[in-house]
Amino acid sequence: MRSESSPWSLRLAAGSGLLFLHLPLAFILLYAFSSEDRSFEYPPPGYTLRWFGVAWSRPDVWEAFGLSIRVALLSTALALLLGTLAAAALARTQFFGREAVSLLLILPIALPGIVTGISLRSAFNLMDIPFSYWTIILGHATFCIVVVYNNAVARFRRLSPSMVEASMDLGADGFQTFRYIVLPAIGTALLAGGMLAFALSFDEVIVTTFTAGQQQTLPIWMLSELIRPHQRPVTNVVAVAVIVATALPILAAYYLTREGEYVGGAGK
């Protein structure tokens, strides 16, 4: 591709757009080190590491963190199973109602979170189900399915059908083909999808608020802190921790799904 030089106005617009997206997070990092604990004063009057220690010793932070991790792990596991099955079914087959199924998969994310949340709450109310760890997972797994599905189906589509045929041609039955050929081909996509699902679940707050009852996941903890702050800088520190904790899976997922070679050793 010819590389031409772009008009400076475009570069300015694009650059400022990107800057707009990244600067606010940079400020959070700044505030985590601020010594001021009452207001959002800028520039911060002084810098300290004190708040990191305070946050470390807060039991409610750890409890919320633990719950978030457990919920995310189980929701991801469920989403991986269901999303992969759906992707395998939809990747290359045509059947009646296929479009309806794709729509159903995407609906939990296409409709506003509040709709999902309140629907689940309505259902729990009608069926007299009490809120618990499991009700949270029910919601999370549902909207995580499509994240896994998108990654899996993209990879399934890149898997050339002749590879599966070649495996069977050489004597491997369906299960052997899955184990030796299909699974290695989609492995990294599943990993990426799982990581994205984990990040999504870890960070989710809207649906969780409607399905959690008394428990606090980390985002719910943060939300209550935002509305009624106890120690603002601790919230800042937790925010920094969350940034780092979600950035890593995202980056990893990206590198796992970059354009690869899963096209079956094409002869052309």
Place this chain on the structure above:
Amino acid sequence: MTEAFVVAAPQETVPRRVSDALMARRGLFLLLLLAPPLLWLGVVYLGALFALLAQSFFSIDEYSGTIVYEPTLKTFSELLQPANFDIIVRTLVVSAVVTLLATAVAFPIAYYAWRYARGRVKALFYVAVMMPLWSSYLVKVYAWKLLLAKEGAVGWFMHAAGLSVVLDSWLAAPIVGGPSLSVSYTGMVLVFLYLWTPFMVLPVQAALERVPVSLIEASGDLGASPGQTFRNVVFPLALPGIVAGSIFTFSLTLGDYIVPQIVGPSSLILGQVVYTQQGTAGNLPLAAAFSVAPILIMGVFLTLAKRIGAFDAL
């Protein structure tokens, strides 16, 4: 020179026989694959949506405050009261404004990445958009609360740049203004814009990626000015991506109740009403009725989007 080479046949195992059966009945195999996810989504999600719909047909007994499980249209009629209807309209307007602004911010980024960025730079662009997209929603809202507060960074910068007059007069303006940026429509729109712009960049770029850059050269070659090329070639091809992105911006804004609570003005938008109604007010049916509005709006949106072919850009 025929080699007498004999290899044993593969072992006959149970999975092998199951494989035989599934190979012969492709339909059954497909059904087995689809059953778990469909069952889950059907029961959990569709079931919940149905429950929502059911709730919206119930009502609250005004005196006891409990839910009356009898079908009625009373709750829906409450939606049509001016105060409530206002909320719906206001939320729609905010969503539309956010969508337009998001398109304006997102398009140059997506366009640059598509047209001029190659190899590593392109990958860098992609990561640069993905990172804020996936970083914690609450952290992002929180960051803006800090920035927009009276004593926060934005105010400080405006003051340092000698623009505090501009800021104050903007805050004094009706509708968009307020006591501080963090308690105004302006602040709210800004935060929504910040949150949802990445959702607009990605589909637009995906839509553009399907267009070979050589089309622009061809257009210029045939005599079109850059403006004409943009209007007639680039924009129509990017449109499905824009529509796909607006699905997100609309949907996310319609349902959000946290952002307006933290950086919004005192007047409520839809998400907040749903939240308060089902929470403190204990009026689940009304909350449900309010929620039907975004479902209908998104339903219309999705159908229109599908016609334009926006689904391919997702």
Place this chain on the structure above:
Amino acid sequence: MPPHSSPANSSAVTFRGVERHFGAVRAVDGVDLDIAPGEFFAMLGPSGSGKTTCLRLIAGFDQPTAGHIEIFGDTVEGVPAYRRPVNTVFQDYALFPHMNVLDNVCYSLMIRGMGKAERHKRGAEELKMVKLFGMEKRKPGELSGGQRQRVALARALVVRPKVLLLDEPLGALDLKLREDMQGELKTLQRSLGLTFVFVTHDQGEALSMADRVAVFNEGRIVQVGPPQDIYERPRSKFVADFVGGSNILDPDLVHVWTGVSSPASLRPEKVGLLAPGADCPTGSIVVEGHVDQALYHGAVNRIELVSLDGRRLLMTIPAAAPLPRQGELARAFFDRRSLHVMEDA
């Protein structure tokens, strides 16, 4: 293995009335076929003619809508691909990208439970047989097209299948490589004594490699026979034109020359240009006209003559002769016996 076998059937692959429909499309529309054991058999035809579908029916990737298929006497309807004594070399080679070359080749041995040391030894031997040296540890992505093809070949042959299927095996290679591989495949097949069935749209390939060729058109076989038969004695306009390109002469003209009212095929290389003033050789037919096109093709000149009554005649003449000018008056001639009258349409 399946319950019934045909008695005393010495055919490697048998098709009886095989049909494959995709909705309203009849990809295979009534095919009967007998491929002999040890034969190098070609299925030739334009795209969409059904040849690839027939190959897939043999391999087991598809099931016929109607009809009967046998492989070495055993019925194969309902038998999945992994149970058939048939292996395939795919058009895109379909090498497993996450395995190295040796593991690719040994795949079918691994599935059969052969121990690692033994199967690696076997695989290495197989690679030597297809003349691929030193590539065992490489991944398919690091190989050239020709190398990948050899790996695909070794992989398919390692268990000595009863029938080897090749789907447009040489299509992706450049000319020189293609010609080399044609010879190698032929030698390999002879030395192994296996039945090879290959699909191609390249008639040159079919003619040079095959013992017998089946020409497909619109889901049916229109002619089967040794390459010389197909080329010299095409039975229909389609075969005459598809295989080698030919002059198809109208029945009325043929009637004048031979008394038979049927179209006839005349191969361009059988037609020559009479030098001005030269006598017409005995037994020859002469056509007068003017040169409409004269193209240089390296080894030959392709000359199109338009006769006095407006018909076109194509001839290919060794390029030693000078290229005639367009519009020049000329006389084409050919031996009467070069005309092949076609029985079918």
